[in-house]
Amino acid sequence: MPVPIYDAHHAPGGTLKRLPLLKAAVAFIAMVFLCLCGLLYLQLEQSWRHDLAQAEVNSINLTQAMAQQAEDTFMEADLVLMSLSEWIETLGEGPEQRLRLQKIFARRVLALNQLSGVFLYDKQGQWMVSSFNDSPHGEEVADRDYFRFHQQNASLQVHISPAIRSRANGEWIIPISRRINDQNGDFQGVLMAGIKLAYFDQYFKSFNIDDQGTMFLALSDGTLLARRPFEERQVGASLARGEIFSKYLPEATAGNAMITSIVDGIPRLYGYRQLQAYPLVVAAANSKDAILKGWYSSAYQSSAIVALVLLGVGLFGWVFVHQVRNNERIEADLREAQEALEVIATHDSLTGLANRRLFERSLAIEFSRGARQGSPLGLIMADIDFFKSYNDTYGHVAGDHCLSQVAQALQQCCQRKADLAVRYGGEEFALLLPDTDIHGVLAMAEQVRQSVMARNITHSGSPVGCVTVSLGCYSFVPSGRDSIEVFIERADAALYQAKATGRNRVAALAMETLPEQLQRSDR
Structure with a gap:
């Protein structure tokens, strides 16, 4: 059996098969692509998680500050009402006491920035005393929710009502009120203090949140009291169907959640907290876009750099693969030449038989x-x-x-x-x-x-x-x-x-x- 002088399928120095260089090159380039893309994904995913975790910490701190401020605001007003109700029950609210009460009311309002006014109503809902000198005495408030609540409930606990427009000066207020009883324990009237919505509006503005961020104060039943940004048409709106009130608060009184707002449809990271002393809920949120703004910028830069590297690797790979293919063609030509030389060396040129x-x-x-x-x-x-x-x-x-x-x-x-x-x-x-x-x-x-x-x-x-x-x-x-x-x-x-x-x-x-x-x- 004829034996070739040179075997082109074996390396010159041993029996190891030649490596498939073209396939190895393509596999290596593909591996580089996958590794770079994988590292980019891991880096971006880790950065994403870090930014969201940091935003959650900031959100918790923000809601804690809001809750403390809201609790202090209402507690100060509640203490004013408590002391005034004790004064009224002790001295009475007769005509001889009303001028004195009006001055006390006025001093208390001046002492607390959040108060718009303090008012005393009799059991028919008629204004008796207020912190204003020119209060329109005689106008009824029997139609107000807070008045009907105390009229129908014997509890002497403080009551917070949905926001209303004050009939005294026309500004938006949150009524906080207490029931006044006579000496026999029968309903005698209502003592109400109005907390300015503008006070919360100014307080909310002191926090650094993005333009699409939001903050709100609501009753525990979901009734919206105050919000940043302030929109008059949303005052008194119900948030009860929102995820905070329907899904998260029943599970925990405080926490974080990424929620798409039912008010404006913007996805935000909300931090929420229910006050312990009062039936109030505070929440603050930064928009998801604002939270991840730095991440998006970093992602674009990292992606651009990796894209340039991949482009360079791709160009190098294309040149390398092209060169490998050229080398393979040259090697194939050399093998053909070697085979031709082998035939010449081992066969007779005239007859084609072996020599x-x-x-x-x-x-x-x-x-x-x-x-x-x-x-x-x-x-x-x-x-x-x-x-x-x-x-x-x-x-x-x-x-x-x-x-x-x-x-x-x-x-x-x-x-x-x-x-x-x-x-x-x-x-x-x-x-x-x-x-x-x-x-x-x-x-x-x-x-x-x-x-x-x-x-x-x-x-x-x-x-x-x-x-x-x-x-x-x-x-x-x-x-x-x-x-x-x-x-x-x-x-x-x-x-x-x-x-x-x-x-x-x-x-x-x-x-x-x-x-x-x-x-x-x-x-």
Whole structure:
């Protein structure tokens, strides 16, 4: 079987297969892309979480401050009402006391910035005393929610009502009120203090929240009392269906939540807290966009940098892959050239058959294989009969054509890949037949002889009128100590025997026909 001089599929120094460089390059570039994108995602995701966590801490602190301020504001007003109700129950509210009460009311209002006014109403809802000098006495407030509440409830606890417009000065106030009883415990009237909405508006403005942020104060039933930004049409609106009141407050009295507002539809991070002393809820929120504004800026910058890096990697990868492909094409061309050189080095240029160099290499391999496996190895030596006469008669060009025709006949008879047809020299050919005993060798030789004659190459110098060949056959089982030269000589001796007995025939080597030196080598 022919053996290549150089195997292009193996590295020069060992048996390791060549790495698929193009696939490895593409895989590496893809891995770089994935790693950079993954690192960018992790960095942005971590930064996102950090910004939201920081915003939650700020939101908790903000609602704590709001709750404390709201509780202090209402507690101060409540203490005023408590002390005034005790004064009224002790001294009464008769005509002789009203002027004195009016001055006390006025002093209390001046002492507390959050108070718009303090008012005392009788059991019919008529104004009796207020902190204003020119109060329109005689106008009823029996229609007010806070008045009806105390009229219908015997509790002496403070009551906070939804925001209303004061009939005294027209400004928005939050009524905080107490019930006044007579000495028998019957309903005598209502003492009310109005807390300015403007006070909460100014207080809310002191906090640093974004333009889309919001703050509000509401009753525990969801009725909106005060809000930043202030919108008059929203005063008294119900937030009961909002997520803070319907979902979060029933679970916890304080916390944080990302909520889309039912008022304006803007997603915000809300911090909320329910006051312990009063039925009030405070909440503050910054918009999600404002919270993540710095994150968005950082994300754009990081993404731009990573995009530039990926672009650079991509361009480098494209150039590298392009170069690898060029190298592969060059290597393929070199392999083709190497294969062509190998064919030139191991094959006869005229006939295309193997030359003596490849023949000798194959012999060495088949000797070793035959010795290992104990299989026979056959050899046919063939020579064109009267070829010198053919050249002299028809010329060298015709002689070359004759050689090619005979070579084709030999090649066509080789049905197995292991069979090797060889131009041994001049008009002499050889046929190496691995794993073939003498009977198989003789049969193959006869097939070759018949194939050559079937081509009917005219030869006037031949007794049969066409080109013929004589063939010598030999086969043996290699033992590992055999001589290649002796093997060839034995087949060649058989060829001489065929020529000596009349040409155009097949001969196998007989022991008695061996030259003396070959007989000695057999012994």
